[in-house]
Amino acid sequence: MSENSNTYKIHFLPNDKIVEVNGGSTVLDAAHNANIYINSICGGDGICGKCKVILSSGTVDAPTTKLLSKEEVDKDYIIACEAGITSDLQILIPHETRLEGKKILLDQNEQHAMTWKATLDQANFKHDALVKKICLKLEPPTVDDNVADHERLYQAIMMKQGVELNVMQTGYSILKKLPTVLRQEDWTVTVTLGHRGKILEIIDVQPGDTSNTNYGVAIDVGTTTVVACLLEMETSKIVDSEAVYNTQMKFGEDYIQRIIYAIQNEALDEMQRSIVTDINNLISTLVERNSIILEDITAIASAGNTTMHHFLLGLDPERIRKEPYIPTANFIPPIRAIQIGIDINSRGLLYTLPSVSAYVGADITSGATAIRLDKKEMPTLLIDIGTNGEVVLGNEEWMVCCSASAGPAFEGSGIKHGMRAAKGAIEIIHITKEFEVSYSTIGDIPPRGICGSGLLDCIAEMLRSGIIDRSGNFQKGIKTDRLRKKR
Amino acid sequence: MSENSNTYKIHFLPNDKIVEVNGGSTVLDAAHNANIYINSICGGDGICGKCKVILSSGTVDAPTTKLLSKEEVDKDYIIACEAGITSDLQILIPHETRLEGKKILLDQNEQHAMTWKATLDQANFKHDALVKKICLKLEPPTVDDNVADHERLYQAIMMKQGVELNVMQTGYSILKKLPTVLRQEDWTVTVTLGHRGKILEIIDVQPGDTSNTNYGVAIDVGTTTVVACLLEMETSKIVDSEAVYNTQMKFGEDYIQRIIYAIQNEALDEMQRSIVTDINNLISTLVERNSIILEDITAIASAGNTTMHHFLLGLDPERIRKEPYIPTANFIPPIRAIQIGIDINSRGLLYTLPSVSAYVGADITSGATAIRLDKKEMPTLLIDIGTNGEVVLGNEEWMVCCSASAGPAFEGSGIKHGMRAAKGAIEIIHITKEFEVSYSTIGDIPPRGICGSGLLDCIAEMLRSGIIDRSGNFQKGIKTDRLRKKR
Numbered sequence: 022m023s024e025n026s027n028t029y030k031i032h033f034l035p036n037d038k039i040v041e042v043n044g045g046s047t048v049l050d051a052a053h054n055a056n057i058y059i060n061s062i063c064g065g066d067g068i069c070g071k072c073k074v075i076l077s078s079g080t081v082d083a084p085t086t087k088l089l090s091k092e093e094v095d096k097d098y099i100i101a102c103e104a105g106i107t108s109d110l111q112i113l114i115p116h117e118t119r120l121e122g123k124k125i126l127l128d129q130n131e132q133h134a135m136t137w138k139a140t141l142d143q144a145n146f147k148h149d150a151l152v153k154k155i156c157l158k159l160e161p162p163t164v165d166d167n168v169a170d171h172e173r174l175y176q177a178i179m180m181k182q183g184v185e186l187n188v189m190q191t192g193y194s195i196l197k198k199l200p201t202v203l204r205q206e207d208w209t210v211t212v213t214l215g216h217r218g219k220i221l222e223i224i225d226v227q228p229g230d231t232s233n234t235n236y237g238v239a240i241d242v243g244t245t246t247v248v249a250c251l252l253e254m255e256t257s258k259i260v261d262s263e264a265v266y267n268t269q270m271k272f273g274e275d276y277i278q279r280i281i282y283a284i285q286n287e288a289l290d291e292m293q294r295s296i297v298t299d300i301n302n303l304i305s306t307l308v309e310r311n312s313i314i315l316e317d318i319t320a321i322a323s324a325g326n327t328t329m330h331h332f333l334l335g336l337d338p339e340r341i342r343k344e345p346y347i348p349t350a351n352f353i354p355p356i357r358a359i360q361i362g363i364d365i366n367s368r369g370l371l372y373t374l375p376s377v378s379a380y381v382g383a384d385i386t387s388g389a390t391a392i393r394l395d396k397k398e399m400p401t402l403l404i405d406i407g408t409n410g411e412v413v414l415g416n417e418e419w420m421v422c423c424s425a426s427a428g429p430a431f432e433g434s435g436i437k438h439g440m441r442a443a444k445g446a447i448e449i450i451h452i453t454k455e456f457e458v459s460y461s462t463i464g465d466i467p468p469r470g471i472c473g474s475g476l477l478d479c480i481a482e483m484l485r486s487g488i489i490d491r492s493g494n495f496q497k498g499i500k501t502d503r504l505r506k507k508r
Numbered sequence: 509m510s511e512n513s514n515t516y517k518i519h520f521l522p523n524d525k526i527v528e529v530n531g532g533s534t535v536l537d538a539a540h541n542a543n544i545y546i547n548s549i550c551g552g553d554g555i556c557g558k559c560k561v562i563l564s565s566g567t568v569d570a571p572t573t574k575l576l577s578k579e580e581v582d583k584d585y586i587i588a589c590e591a592g593i594t595s596d597l598q599i600l601i602p603h604e605t606r607l608e609g610k611k612i613l614l615d616q617n618e619q620h621a622m623t624w625k626a627t628l629d630q631a632n633f634k635h636d637a638l639v640k641k642i643c644l645k646l647e648p649p650t651v652d653d654n655v656a657d658h659e660r661l662y663q664a665i666m667m668k669q670g671v672e673l674n675v676m677q678t679g680y681s682i683l684k685k686l687p688t689v690l691r692q693e694d695w696t697v698t699v700t701l702g703h704r705g706k707i708l709e710i711i712d713v714q715p716g717d718t719s720n721t722n723y724g725v726a727i728d729v730g731t732t733t734v735v736a737c738l739l740e741m742e743t744s745k746i747v748d749s750e751a752v753y754n755t756q757m758k759f760g761e762d763y764i765q766r767i768i769y770a771i772q773n774e775a776l777d778e779m780q781r782s783i784v785t786d787i788n789n790l791i792s793t794l795v796e797r798n799s800i801i802l803e804d805i806t807a808i809a810s811a812g813n814t815t816m817h818h819f820l821l822g823l824d825p826e827r828i829r830k831e832p833y834i835p836t837a838n839f840i841p842p843i844r845a846i847q848i849g850i851d852i853n854s855r856g857l858l859y860t861l862p863s864v865s866a867y868v869g870a871d872i873t874s875g876a877t878a879i880r881l882d883k884k885e886m887p888t889l890l891i892d893i894g895t896n897g898e899v900v901l902g903n904e905e906w907m908v909c910c911s912a913s914a915g916p917a918f919e920g921s922g923i924k925h926g927m928r929a930a931k932g933a934i935e936i937i938h939i940t941k942e943f944e945v946s947y948s949t950i951g952d953i954p955p956r957g958i959c960g961s962g963l964l965d966c967i968a969e970m971l972r973s974g975i976i977d978r979s980g981n982f983q984k985g986i987k988t989d990r991l992r993k994k995r
Binding site for chain 1: 649650651653654655656657658659662673674675676677678680683684686687688704705706707821822823824826827831832833834835836837838839840841843847848863865866
């Protein structure tokens with residue numbers, strides 16, 4: 022594509038969003054700038070062809086491609102990541118290229134949570150918040166009781182929590198403000214205590230009783246979607262939740278693509294900012310909608326795969342991709358959320374759930390923990406199909422896990438009519454003995470493509486009905502005109 | 509004193525230092541700017557008269573004062589803190605006003621150390637450095653041993669140190685650089701481990717073996733003098749030492765004066781910077797003289813009284829002065845030295861030794877620990893006379909301590925011919941039955957004044973010889989012309 026210094030207006034439909042970009046940018050770049058989510062499984066490498074859009078007006082600089090059929094070319098389809106902008110454009114994003122809005126993301130998420138609810142209730146976790154707020158009414162000092170402010174506070178915490186002095190730690194900034202805070206509401210204070218390994222850290226000290234406003238955020242940092250739940254820490258009750266697409270998608274849909282992008286473009290910082298911005302956006306939505314203040318969010322816990330956690334913390338992900346596949350860390354110690362730019366209480370902690378290895382992440386360990394796989398007598402199977410597919414088999418005595426790339430396959434990477442499990446995707450297929458095909462789509466609307474479970478059904482039914490054999494080869498002698506030789 | 513915008517040259521003798529100051533500054537200000545230490549017990553309040561100097565040439569704007577005798581006024585003595593500068597000046601600092609240079613400070617300090625050496629050797633501490641450097645040769649990862657970098661490091665530390673995973677903590681910045689550092693010298697690294705309560709913190713990870721360059725600095729933050737010792741952490745051998753006067757003296761000689769100054773002038777930050785600058789100057793002298801680098805100083809430990817520690821950490825000292833005399837903290841947790849501006853390894857820790865109360869500081873607890881008062885069978889008395897005088901009585905089963913203002917009295921505050929225990933001070937006095945007086949001075953030079961031990965001797969001898977009675981009243985019937993009525 023040619024570079025030039027002009028700026029052009031790109032008008033996206035049906036979103037009706039206009040964005041200005043520099044000449045030489047691609048249509049995919051423009052879509053990202055406009056915060057329009059479109060399919061792009063290969064991350065802009067011009068391989069998957071999933072980012073096809075319709076050029077309603079204007080001109081682009083695009084190579085010829087085999088990724089578009091003759092019909093599509095006739096209908097002015099172009100590959101967004103390959104199309105260099107050389108004029109003002111009007112772009113129509115067709116159904117099959119569009120990513121669904123966050124409502125559906127969240128619906129799916131809630132549906133998942135409902136499915137597990139019975140199991141989760143059974144699991145019956147003893148609730149013990151990682152970060153607690155306790156209200157203390159201290160005895161004011163006298164000449165006969167002249168204990169220093171800091172030790173007075175420690176003694177009160179010890180009395181209430183039954184912990185020892187040498188397992189507590191106070192930050193310098195807390196120490197500095199302590200005398201004032203203690204005397205502000207006549208020796209009634211609320212202490213926020215957070216766990217850091219075996220140490221109990223004083224995260225905050227506030228005047229008066231604020232113990233009823235202690236919130237946490239749980240985030241699922243997915244390769245595709247990021248979901249945040251706002252919780253009351255005391256009760257672990259979910260107050261609200263929100264989801265967005267992971268804006269890192271512009272660096273590659275698959276996380277391996279993103280590692281390559283990060284290394285080749287020295288873009289690790291940029292990619293960290295991208296996911297942190299997503300999280301901050303989620304948090305600010307939750308905070309505004311529920312009229313709480315950021316200061317009252319004292320902890321955030323993240324369950325993501327190993328690579329996503331590396332991106333989130335800005336840790337070098339390069340060796341995850343290369344043999345012998347070594348992460349920087351599986352057990353990431355708690356850090357202050359602000360250290361990576363997450364806006365909660367300025368001393369609030371980020372707990373990153375532990376991974377097992379480069380390709381068995383905290384999403385799996387948290388899943389296995391949530392269903393209490395470690396308490397099952399019978400060997401039990403947990404399957405998590407996301408961008409990666411992981412399978413854990415185990416019980417109270419042992420667990421084994423394996424993982425393989427899954428998402429892009431199920432979401433249509435390399436499959437002409439493949440798509441993600443969104444509205445219009447064929448998800449169930451039935452083939453009769455007479456080789457008649459019936460199907461149903463998500464949302465019961467006309468089909469737009471075929472999703473992962475549809476593909477599995479399709480292959481299973483073709484095998485069952487004898488269209489293919491165990492090796493996957495088509496049986497040529499079958500009496501049906503549904504099986505035709507490629508023209 | 510009049511304010512004006514001219515600048516003047518002040519030439520100090522015998523130091524032969526010239527400094528330029530703005531008109532309206534006092535001679536005491538000018539001396540501080542020139543880094544000349546002169547007596548000033550009241551901290552520039554015009555009360556003690558200890559900062560008297562001789563005006564050799566030029567004019568100053570000074571009120572009449574009772575702090576100078578007629579003879580002194582005739583000899584052009586002026587009170588430095590009261591004298592506003594209105595022209596270029598030549599100022600002679602007389603013996604009695606001069607503070608000794610750091611050589612004597614250090615000599616005194618070493619003398620003290622020698623006095624205690626036998627006792628200290630007896631105490632036989634098991635040497636266990638707070639911050640250690642250990643060199644680790646890690647096994648490089650393979651497909652069969654694909655432990656993550658961070659956990660590989662932890663495992664190696666656990667093997668070598670016998671500690672558990674959940675008592676260790678790694679800082680975010682260490683985690684970020686870890687993969688590169690591990691591979692830089694082919695999996696040989698040096699880990700710096702510091703104690704924070706029950707947690708072992710990874711303070712630094714360096715490529716290769718740097719375990720033989722681990723230094724610490726021990727500082728005695730005195731109200732008057734600040735002494736720093738550079739130590740090899742591995743052996744606890746003292747490499748070098750250095751001392752300066754505490755430049756906070758310009759805010760008041762007595763630390764109560766300094767608390768008042770800090771509160772009245774909102775000068776806590778400024779006073780913290782003052783002592784931190786002193787410490788940084790000491791450290792940079794030690795570092796240059798011994799050709800080591802700041803990065804290799806991984807810890808600093810401070811023994812000072814409670815108020816000095818408050819100033820050092822910038823903690824609010826106000827309530828130390830007022831009933832019921834409550835410090836912000838007696839047990840100050842380790843903080844990173846850089847948090848208060850001390851220049852050592854950027855993640856090096858500052859350990860502040862614990863105090864007991866507002867007026868029983870870490871100088872006493874460290875002294876009692878150094879002589880192992882806690883191991884004595886017989887009740888033992890420890891007397892520490894500094895700015896405050898503290899007395900600890902105790903043994904292995906119990907200890908009691910009391911304290912009272914001492915230093916200013918022994919250093920001549922309120923006593924016309926009083927002075928600190930420097931060269932020329934009368935330190936021993938003997939009075940015969942015939943009321944003849946003999947004395948000896950520090951340094952065996954002609955007397956310049958009388959120091960604390962001289963004063964004690966004087967009172968004791970006067971009592972013994974019957975010049976005064978137990979109530980301190982003079983006995984008028986004594987046959988000697990040495991006792992005369994005030995004219």
